[in-house]
Amino acid sequence: MAADHVEFSELATLIIGLIALVAGTRIRQMVPALKRIDMPNAVIGAMIVALLVLLAQVMFGTEVAFGTKLRDLLLLVFFTTIGLSAKLKALRAGGRPLVILCAVTVLLLVCQNLVGIGVATAWGAHPFYGLLAGSLSFVGGPGTALAWAKEAEAVGLQNAQAVGAGAATLAVITGALVSGPITGWLIGRHKLSPVAPPQTEVSFAEPQKEAPATVQEDRGNLESILATILIVAVSVLLGDKLNSWAKDAGLLLPGFLSAMLAGVFLTNLVDWTRIRLDFEPIQKGGEVALNLFLVLSLMSTKLITVAAILGPLFVNVLLQIIVIVAIAYFVLFRLLGRDYEAAVTVGGFLGFGISSMPVAMATMDEVARRYGPAPKAFLLITLAGSFFVDLANALVAKAFLALPLFDMKALGIAGH
Numbered sequence: 001m002a003a004d005h006v007e008f009s010e011l012a013t014l015i016i017g018l019i020a021l022v023a024g025t026r027i028r029q030m031v032p033a034l035k036r037i038d039m040p041n042a043v044i045g046a047m048i049v050a051l052l053v054l055l056a057q058v059m060f061g062t063e064v065a066f067g068t069k070l071r072d073l074l075l076l077v078f079f080t081t082i083g084l085s086a087k088l089k090a091l092r093a094g095g096r097p098l099v100i101l102c103a104v105t106v107l108l109l110v111c112q113n114l115v116g117i118g119v120a121t122a123w124g125a126h127p128f129y130g131l132l133a134g135s136l137s138f139v140g141g142p143g144t145a146l147a148w149a150k151e152a153e154a155v156g157l158q159n160a161q162a163v164g165a166g167a168a169t170l171a172v173i174t175g176a177l178v179s180g181p182i183t184g185w186l187i188g189r190h191k192l193s194p195v196a197p198p199q200t201e202v203s204f205a206e207p208q209k210e211a212p213a214t215v216q217e218d219r220g221n222l223e224s225i226l227a228t229i230l231i232v233a234v235s236v237l238l239g240d241k242l243n244s245w246a247k248d249a250g251l252l253l254p255g256f257l258s259a260m261l262a263g264v265f266l267t268n269l270v271d272w273t274r275i276r277l278d279f280e281p282i283q284k285g286g287e288v289a290l291n292l293f294l295v296l297s298l299m300s301t302k303l304i305t306v307a308a309i310l311g312p313l314f315v316n317v318l319l320q321i322i323v324i325v326a327i328a329y330f331v332l333f334r335l336l337g338r339d340y341e342a343a344v345t346v347g348g349f350l351g352f353g354i355s356s357m358p359v360a361m362a363t364m365d366e367v368a369r370r371y372g373p374a375p376k377a378f379l380l381i382t383l384a385g386s387f388f389v390d391l392a393n394a395l396v397a398k399a400f401l402a403l404p405l406f407d408m409k410a411l412g413i414a415g416h
Contacts (some may be wrong), residue, residue, distance in 0.1 A: 005062070005065070006065070007065040012067070013071075014292075018292075020049045020299055022045070023044070023048060024040075038171065042290075043142060043298060046297075047347060050298065050299050066299065073236075074290075074293040075255075075289075075293050076142060077259075077289040078145070079390070083260040083262060083263020083265075083267065085263075085265040088273060089268075093179045101332070101349070101380050101384045102392070104331055104335065105139075105353075105388070108139065111327065115319045115323055116130035118130070122166065132160060132167060137164060137168040138354055138355070139353055140390070142168040144394075146164050146293070147254070148160075149165075150297075162302055163309060165301045166310070167317070172379070175353075175359045178321055179354060179360070180363050182350060183347030186329070187340065190214065190338065190343070193340055195341075224282050228281040231266060235259060235266050242262055246258070257398070262395070302366070302393065320354070324353045324354055340372070345377040345380050347356075347364050348364045
């Protein structure tokens with residue numbers, strides 16, 4: 001191994017990522033400001049590693065490379081768990097307000113990508129960078145941005161990961177700073193208040209005391225975990241087959257999108273056959289996969305490249321905020337009826353539209369604690385944000401890539 005190049009194995013990369021994830025968790029616990037903006041633990045820990053790599057590069061001329069095979073597998077697992085959580089029956093239960101929210105979300109995706117492409121074009125960059133700095137970072141978050149950055153790098157856009165990481169990090173920060181205050185202003189300006197709850201509450205189940213864990217329960221948990229691993233593995237395999245079939249038919253799909261679609265198919269097939277599927281380990285597995293994927297991806301980000309593009313990234317984030325606030329206030333708020341529930345839904349919409357679902361839920365939770373409950377808003381944002389947003393984002397991005405403006409054949413995507 002050359003002295004000026006250090007390459008870590010897959011296992012060593014995983015160990016470094018886990019250490020970074022633990023460090024990021026501890027730092028976030030100790031710094032209240034990081035809690036308030038809901039900065040992901042993986043982002044904090046990965047940036048520490050990226051800074052150390054930067055120091056090694058600047059001070060000693062040492063290039064550091066991390067393993068990528070495990071990272072790519074974790075990406076497929078994460079998007080598979082999103083698909084497995086997509087119960088179409090639950091989406092149908094949302095009714096007209098959910099249809100409105102989903103339609104406005106698609107409008108937002110399109111507008112964010114147009115803004116991103118406009119900024120990228122103004123700076124003389126390829127429009128694919130605009131997608132990475134558009135809905136893929138703002139609605140999608142770091143996970144989605146880095147997933148598509150991987151696709152972009154595979155076709156020759158070498159700075160894709162830096163653009164995705166930089167745009168998504170700014171989105172996480174600004175989303176937490178913007179969504180709460182704007183929602184509070186909206187409620188105050190229109191003098192909104194929650195509908196008074198019923199005086200009596202009906203309970204359909206008697207409260208039960210928690211029983212101590214038994215050997216049978218532990219065995220049941222183990223079986224549930226094993227079943228989760230099985231269905232995730234089957235979904236990933238099915239997604240790979242779907243990807244191959246689509247490629248043979250002339251339709252090119254990112255591997256993570258195929259895995260997500262396979263998960264959607266399997267979970268609704270299981271639901272139709274009335275087989276019970278435990279979603280708690282699926283959700284936990286998805287969280288683990290996402291955090292590990294983020295830390296393994298972000299810690300290899302070239303910070304020198306990110307610093308070089310901070311100007312257009314800041315311009316982009318300012319324009320994105322203006323666009324989403326305008327859509328939230330002039331379109332979504334009015335279509336949902338201009339009441340308190342609509343205002344809280346706007347808060348959640350701003351949260352996941354700029355930053356992420358955790359920011360959306362944290363924003364609505366804070367508003368509900370301050371002004372009163374908004375159960376319909378929580379239901380709408382949970383249904384739309386848990387699955388619809390990710391699938392719609394992927395499909396909208398794919399539609400943009402099909403436009404002649406992108407000329408992906410010139411970059412070699414046709415052979416990817």
